[in-house]
Amino acid sequence: MLIRSDEFEDIETPTGPMRTYIFRPADEGRSYPGVVYFSEIFQLTDPIRRFASFIAGQGYVVAVPEVYHEYEPAGTVLGYDQVGADRGNELKYRKPLKAYDDDATAVLKWLARYKACSGKLATLGVCLGGHLALRAAFNQGVLAAACFYATDVHSATLGEGKKDDTLKKLPELKAETMFVWGRQDPHIPYEGRRLIRDRLEESQIHFEWHEYNGQHAFLRDEGPRYDPALFMLAIEHIKALFAKALV
Template structure:
């Protein structure tokens, strides 16, 4: 189905957060998915992925993940300068500020006639971590976490609450993890630690590993693997079709 895009500025505990809202043009109420981006914020590949997902019948909300640390509308380039700035922001913003961001999103979507109340999350790289973390909110019924960084290493500042890996037992929704075996950001030992922890706490999750590099879903740059991306999009849609409808 065709989609329409707009922007909304939400008040959060740490300031104004701009979000892209992509939704079907058809009238009606649809499930909502919060799509967490990489450290570069809402780039053109992220915007295209949001439109792709929305076209399958979802309201997709894409927040500017570092809204406190940048002017509204900031998009970082896929270059060394953008990477350095994005990583600096990642290690500056505490996870608890991301927690309050989702509270603002949930409050907003509950007031929208085009949202039916069902909620999932989806993210890549940093966003994969945030998608997992968002599932600590009981409203999130399912989370698709693609090559999620820093969960295994607990290297992001936690703030006033424990690191994400320490709270996995509190997640009641279904989790899906997707990894590239050639991803240096989440090596085998890190994946083993997270997999073991999920089993120890009896989480409801599925686990997929592929021969791919970090960011193999991003349809820009030399690491893009279209065949793997198509397969992982299908896994994500299957998860949301099953859990949110």
């Protein structure tokens, strides 16, 4: 399937315009389910762009918002280095939790009305984006969420003040939700993963849970932690989840 990856939209949010990049099938005569893909702390890097293109090629309209649009000029990409990581982590804890939620609501509403979108919606995310994809799935109308090595969920430290309520809100989750973790990920240790899973079980909601021998960011096809075999397995998981939930 041929795709287009040359479009973007500046979506209005309560904290200003949010540059959002669109990846979609090139066929202008059809509509497809929509996926909001939340990036890691570095925003729209080349690996995020390639992964978004890959998902779009499976028959989805993928919208990738800039998570730090209030703090960085549109088009800013942070580097995969210490300077980029320090800036990304600084902003992760500076941004208010409400602003993250407002952004998710805005991009979901926009995507539901986008010309090539059928109106059926899912979320997807990696690292910080895994947590944001989970929180975005609390929005009514989100049918599925794929959350990869979601940071700060177990510690409840996302956003300004490092005090989020994601764990407390899990009983509200209606979307078919999938969690994928790397056992060698130092950011989400065994105790943290167990805490999240216990809370999910107590909430009696539908979810999938996958753990593999992998590092943090094993999907990032750049750098020493990339695992191509797990990448392909992850793609199959996503395809199966979305095919089931977005029919």
